Amino acid sequence: MNYRVIKHNDLFLMTDLHGDVPGSSAQDGLYMRDTRFVSKMEIKLNGKRPLLLSSAADENYVARIRMTNEHEEIDGEVKLWRESVELIRERFIYGDVLYETVFLTNFSTKPLNFDLGISFDADFTDMFIVRGFQPADELGKITERSADTKHWHAAYVGADGVRRETSISWDTEADAMSSEGDALYKISLEPRETKRITFTIIPSVEGRVVEATPRETALAELEAAYDGWNEKAMKVKSDSEVLDKLFDRGVQDLRVLLTDFGYGLFPVAGLPWYAVPFGRDSLIAALQMLPLDPKIALGTLEMMAAYQGSEVNPWKDEQPGKIMHEMRSGELARSGQVPFAPYYGSIDSTPLFILLAAEYAHWTGDTAAIERLMPSLERAFDWIDNYGDRDKDGWVEYYQESSKGIANQGWKDSADSVVHKNGEFAAAPIALIEVQGYVYQAKTRLAPILERIGREETAQKLRDEAERLKQELDAAFWMPEEQFYAIALDANKDQVRSVTSNPGHLLMSGIVPEDKARIISQRLVAADMFGGYGIRTMSSESTGYNPMSYHDGSVWPHDNSMTLIGMSILGFKEEASTVISGLLKAAEKFEYNRLPELFCGYDESIGYPVSYPVACSPQAWAAGTSIVLIQAMLGLKTDALNRSMTLAPFLPAGINRLTVKDVPIAEGRLSVELKRTGDGEPLQVDIIENTSGCEIVIAD
Template identity: 75%
Template sequence: MDYRVIKNNDLFLMTDHYGDIPGNGSQSGLYMKDTRFLSEMKLTINGKRPLLLSSAADENFLARIRLTNEHEEEGGEVQFWRESLELIRERFIYEEVLYETISLTNFSTKPLAFDLGVSFEADFSDMFLIRGFQPAEELGKVTDRKVDKSGWHATYQGADGVQRDTDISWGGEADFLSETDVIGFAVKLAPTEVRRITFTVIPSVNGIRPVTNPREIALAELQATYERWMEQSPKVESDSKVLNQLYNRGVQDLRVLLTDFGHGLFPVAGLPWYAVPFGRDSLIAALQMLPLNPDVARGTLKMMAAYQGTELNPWKDEQPGKIMHELRNGELARSGQVPFAPYYGSIDSTPLFIVLAAEHAHWTGDTETIAQLMPNIERALAWIDEYGDRDKDGMVEYYQESSKGISNQGWKDSADSVVHANGDFAAAPIALVEVQGYIYQAKSRLAPIVEQLGHHELAQRLRTEAESLRQRFDGAFWMPDENFYAIALDANKDQVHSVTSNPGHLLMSDIISEEKAKIVAERLVAEDMFGGYGIRTMSSGSTGYNPMSYHDGSIWPHDNSIILLGMSRMGFKEEASTVINGLLNAAEHFEYSRLPELFCGYDDTIGYPVSYPVACSPQAWAAGTSVLIIQAMLGLQPDTLNNIVRLDPFLPQGINNLTVRDIPVANGTISVVLKRKDGTESLQVEVVDNSSGCSIEMINRSPDTALN
């Protein structure tokens, strides 16, 4: 990453490696509610930028940047000997307040005297402006700006009628202000002496200020929150260092991306640009987190239900019952200049809402949440049948109605992601292959739950509709010449002749036969789709393939994780092992063993995965990949409605033991140990704890696997 980012709740800070917000067109800043509350924060020593020693934000909520001074001479006389001064910038966010402490230590043998300068600015820019959107209407303006030796303040009156403020204090008085409003501290340090200055930055909206705490108390409470999260999460140990690191990093990243918007814990999509509620992204991340913390699914479902579509609104691509795509709270969204408050242009958020509800119930046995959400679920089902399938051909299609909306409304939402073999982009309405799988999974997995709740007629209807879709599906999407499924059907119901990763999601849904599923799994790890670091989004032999593209040849970890889950469920262990090893190979090369949002689709002959230049990191569904890797290796399939937990485990080549403790299932937890016998393929499985209230059942696909 060429930036450093920390977050807590709805506030995040992005800086360069020096810890500065440099201004001058930089996208760095302190952000809350899609607004930049700090657009500049720069530190100088005697008017010069310090030298960088180290920069780390591996703890997500806490960053430390270590700096030192330049060598200064005047007329041949040393004024400031190089590396005499150590500066440590330590910053964290708690309760939507930024705390930054600058520690200054004299490591020379003589007293030091120097000027520490800090400058601030706040432009209150909307996130859309920072990312290049050109507004057609007039925006608000900064109406007040005050700087003195004891504090810094700015006020912005937005075109949306909202007042936004930034207040900064530093626990005393500075020694001077420059003509350019640089806040100056005249520092004198004896040898080994340390001085600390803490800046407190408070953003607020309409005068509602967050609670501030003494720095030490705030940091202790924040650290305790993360310690509890790690303690309450399942523990993973293996003989693979990178697997251990990837899992632990994923668990930490998922925690920092959780925000409570009033309905419970909810995973925002990612940092820095998507720290907001999403439909598809957040639903998939919550699905990935079922083995980690099922409560997140409940909070996510309630959040989605709260913003479910209620009207026909073409500007927002909204229809009754539809689940949102993205919710923004900045000036442009609130003033109606962009349709994102919220925006509904997603074809898969609605079926994924039902998928998550159903899978959460199967995992936890919590049918009460389904009962509470039944009105929302029924409206979502009605949307699928009415607005999702407007031409009544039995397939769900998308079509952009908003003039400022998204043209492609599946997870591959770039404009060039659905391309014919002749190079033409598919014309809408477009029926995506994986979306039909999501709908099948939603209806077939929901049916036994609603039947248990007494909705017998609805349960039968869902089964009938799911079976009808399954019977029509192959004839519509199977490409005999490619021996694979098409990515989509276009407006003319013609197949979009591309080989992509999308059909891999069908393995999770169970809509296709075991024979076709095996063909799909094998093709996904063939050379044209798999280059050593993961499954590509598009075959290297398809028109439109570009390893540097966003969706046409790149590698997305979350895409791989969904495919992995399906491979595991269907028993394709060899193919799943190949994918896992590829992702582990990639993770070894990324900072902190963190898989980013995506990376380029070059093969492993280069020797390392090639970064995608603007990939978000951390990203929720990329972080959730680490959890699904563990679930896939265990072959863990809870069926709590029938009080059964099924296991179909395997270990990829190079991993000989795996211990997973305290996996939340039903009303308790289970812990499982996998061991390979003496370097053979034989696997010993031991359930060392089971307080779930469910019986453990082995799926005996592998004769060499034995349960103790």
């Protein structure tokens, strides 16, 4: 990554590798609620940018940047000898406050005198504008800038009538300070002497008062929070260094992406541009996180239910019962210049909402939560039947109504993602193949739960509807000449005959006949779909294939994870092993062994996975993929309703030992060890602990 980002709760900071927010930058800054509260934050020594030594944000919530000075000489007289000053910037976010401490150490043999300049600014730019949106209406104005030698403050009143403020304080009085945000310190250091200056930056919306906790206390509380998360989280140890690092990175990334919007911890989509509530992304991330912390799923469901569609509103692509796509709270959204407050243009969020509720109950046995959610679940089913299938042909399909909404409303939401064999883009309404699988899974998995809570008639109705869907799927979507499912049906009910990764999502649903499920799995790891680092989004033999594209040939880890869940459930261990080995190979090459949102779909013969230029990192469902890898290797299926679980374990080639501890299931925990003496040897399964109350069945 060519940037550094840290986050806690609803506040995140994005800088360059020096830790600066350059005033000329189009994107860096301190953001909260889709607003940039700091648009400039630069440090200079004697008016010059320090030289970068190292830059790390591997802990996600703390960043450390180490720099030094360049050589300065005027008319033969040394003003500042090279590398004589060590400058360390350490920053973290806690309690909606950014803390930054600058440490200055003299490593020369003589006393040093130099200027330290620190510049701040706040432009209060809306996230949409930062990312290139051109507003048609008038925006707000900065109404105040003030400063003294220990403070700087700016205020802005937006077109939405909301007052936004940035307040910056520091613990060491500056020698000079301007209202424009330029602070100057005259620094004197004896040899080996260190001085430090701590800044606190507090964004505020509508006059909300935030008090900064003392730095050491704030850092200790922040570290304690992460220690608590790590202590209760599932733990993994294997003989594969990259697997262990990928898993640990995923757990840490998921924690930093959790935000509490008032309904419990909730996974936002990703950094830097999607640190907001999403429908599809957050629901899938919560599904991936069931083996890590099922409570995240419950918080996600409660949040989605709170913002469920309540009216027909074409501007927002909203209908009653629909689950939102994305919720923004910046100036443009609040003033109605964009429809994202919230926006509902997603065809899959609603069935995924029901699907997650069902899988949560099967994982935990918590039927009481389903009873509480039943009004929202019923409205979601009504949306599927009435608005999701407006022409009553049995398929759930999308059509954009909002003039500033999203045209393609599946997870592949770029304009060119649903393309015919002749190169033409499919016309809406469009019925995506994976969405039909989500609907089937939602109905079949929720049915037994409804029986448990006394809704037998509704349960049977869902089973009957699901069976009709299963019977009709092949006639509509199966391409005999490709031996594969089409990605979609277009407005004319014609197949969109591209070979893509989308049908892989069907495998976990149970809608695919067993013979076709094996064919799909084998095709997904064939050379045209699998380049060595993961399943591509589109076959290299399809018309629209482009390894550099966002959705037509790239590799998305979460996309692979959805397929892996199905491969594991169905017992396709060889194909699942291939996918896991590819993802591990990719993770080995990325910074911090972190899988990004996506990467290019080039073949592994290049020697490394090719980065996609604007991929989010960290990103929730990419981080969640690391959890799915472990679930898949365990072959773990839970049935907490009937107090049972199944393990059908395997280990990919090159991994001979895997220990997984503290998997939360039902009311307890599961710890398991898999081991074999060498490749090809039988796998030994040892149950270390099982306090779940569920009987374990070990399958081949």
